[in-house]
Amino acid sequence: MKSLRQLAVLVRLSVQSIRQRIGSSLVVIAGVAGVVAVLLSVLAISGTLMKSIQGTGDPTRALVLSEGAAAEGASTLTRDAVRVIRSAPGLRRTGGDSVVSAEVLFVAPVRDARTNSRAQIIVRGATMPATAFRQEIRIVEGRALRSGVQELLVGSAASRKYRALKVGDSIAIRGGKWPIVGRFDAGGGSRESELFGDAETLLSANQRNSYNAVYVQLANESTFTSFRDGLTLDPGLSVKVMREPEYYRIQSEPIAKAWHFVAYIVGGIMALGAMFGAANTMYSSVSARTREIATLRAIGFGGASVAGSVLIEVTALAVIGALLGACIVWLLFGGATFSTKLGAGRVVAQLSLDPLLVLLGIAWACGIGLIGGLFPAVRAARLSVAEALRDV
Numbered sequence: 001m002k003s004l005r006q007l008a009v010l011v012r013l014s015v016q017s018i019r020q021r022i023g024s025s026l027v028v029i030a031g032v033a034g035v036v037a038v039l040l041s042v043l044a045i046s047g048t049l050m051k052s053i054q055g056t057g058d059p060t061r062a063l064v065l066s067e068g069a070a071a072e073g074a075s076t077l078t079r080d081a082v083r084v085i086r087s088a089p090g091l092r093r094t095g096g097d098s099v100v101s102a103e104v105l106f107v108a109p110v111r112d113a114r115t116n117s118r119a120q121i122i123v124r125g126a127t128m129p130a131t132a133f134r135q136e137i138r139i140v141e142g143r144a145l146r147s148g149v150q151e152l153l154v155g156s157a158a159s160r161k162y163r164a165l166k167v168g169d170s171i172a173i174r175g176g177k178w179p180i181v182g183r184f185d186a187g188g189g190s191r192e193s194e195l196f197g198d199a200e201t202l203l204s205a206n207q208r209n210s211y212n213a214v215y216v217q218l219a220n221e222s223t224f225t226s227f228r229d230g231l232t233l234d235p236g237l238s239v240k241v242m243r244e245p246e247y248y249r250i251q252s253e254p255i256a257k258a259w260h261f262v263a264y265i266v267g268g269i270m271a272l273g274a275m276f277g278a279a280n281t282m283y284s285s286v287s288a289r290t291r292e293i294a295t296l297r298a299i300g301f302g303g304a305s306v307a308g309s310v311l312i313e314v315t316a317l318a319v320i321g322a323l324l325g326a327c328i329v330w331l332l333f334g335g336a337t338f339s340t341k342l343g344a345g346r347v348v349a350q351l352s353l354d355p356l357l358v359l360l361g362i363a364w365a366c367g368i369g370l371i372g373g374l375f376p377a378v379r380a381a382r383l384s385v386a387e388a389l390r391d392v
Contacts, residue, residue, distance in 0.1 A: 024284055025317055031274035032321025032368055036361040037328045039267035040353065043360070044329065046259030048351045050252050051188070057245030058136075059221050060092075064214040064231065067238040071251060072213045073105055077239070084237060085214050088230045090223030099217035101128035104199050106206060108173055110162040121158055121165075123173065124191075125199035133215065136189065142167040142182030147198055150205065153182045155192035171195070174206050190248070215244070271368050278314055278372025310377035311370060318369030322362045329353055 064085055069075035077085075082102045091098040104125040112119055130137045130153065131144060145151055152171065159165045170177040178197065186192045203209060218224055228241040242250075333351050 028317040029321040031277040033325040035270040036322045036325030042263035061244040090227030092217040101133045102211045123195045125202035136187040153196040157192035275372040307377040314373030315369035318365040322365035
């Protein structure tokens with residue numbers, strides 16, 4: 001209890017004297033704020049994009065690709081293969097027909113609304129209306145597609161990110177200008193980064209006769225195995241079958257690894273610099289407070305209490321820096337739209353700062369403060385009374 005009371009007194013004295021060391025204290029705060037801002041901004045972008053990609057999956061849906069294809073764009077399925085897939089066991093059926101959407105992918109050139117740079121967007125043709133097959137999709141502006149007509153629906157994320165992708169605009173696709181007749185939300189999933197059209201119309205315009213993938217609605221989650229086995233054991237087919245969440249998890253892993261590598265390598269280098277800055281600042285603080293430390297030690301304050309007060313001070317400054325860094329990220333990037341390449345096109349997402357990321361930033365700041373303040377704290381604790389009074 002005596003040590004805790006001494007520590008409380010020392011912390012109060014540190015707070016009261018911080019105005020005399022405001023310059024060096026701001027160095028610690030600014031250094032940590034920079035580290036946390038970089039770390040959180042990169043991780044927030046990564047997390048937002050991953051949430052968008054992985055949030056697309058539904059465990060009651062599966063997709064079929066040709067054997068050996070790593071993604072939809074590299075897959076080719078014939079019409080005969082689609083007919084076999086439609087008759088496979090384990091599918092949900094309505095009115096005697098299986099709930100299946102054979103889909104085809106194309107890319108179309110667009111321009112970024114902010115930078116005016118060129119990019120490519122995925123145009124997805126589906127044999128079943130998007131709102132009927134994917135329950136998370138709902139039209140929020142305009143109207144649904146008409147079968148057999150050259151017209152498109154645009155996802156909300158794509159509409160925000162790219163120019164000339166508003167309801168009433170047209171986009172050039174082989175076969176002419178295709179008007180955008182509606183805009184849809186998809187619960188924040190990566191489908192919002194795409195355009196939807198009628199599969200047969202797109203195939204005809206592009207003079208193709210095969211699909212890229214077949215999406216199916218399972219009768220329930222437990223029928224996936226029978227559906228998969230019914231197709232993979234068919235000697236006339238060469239396909240692979242995955243649950244939709246599994247497919248998007250696999251697609252997102254390389255992106256997540258790349259962004260995390262950047263975040264932790266760059267953040268780690270900056271954190272190292274912030275640790276040295278914190279150590280230098282606290283060494284200066286200990287030197288400037290030699291007379292104070294001498295007086296305190298002479299009247300009975302222990303070395304552990306002195307060291308503890310140094311660590312608490314530098315950690316508190318680091319936490320303030322972490323909160324400042326989080327505020328910077330939120331003010332500069334909150335709600336900003338980011339995109340990354342996914343297959344032939346790009347996935348677009350709106351950045352949000354997760355509270356767990358802020359806690360991670362605070363944890364990093366505490367680590368920087370504790371490591372940076374450790375040696376100055378030990379020096380203060382080992383400072384003998386005689387030595388301290390002699391320095392005075």
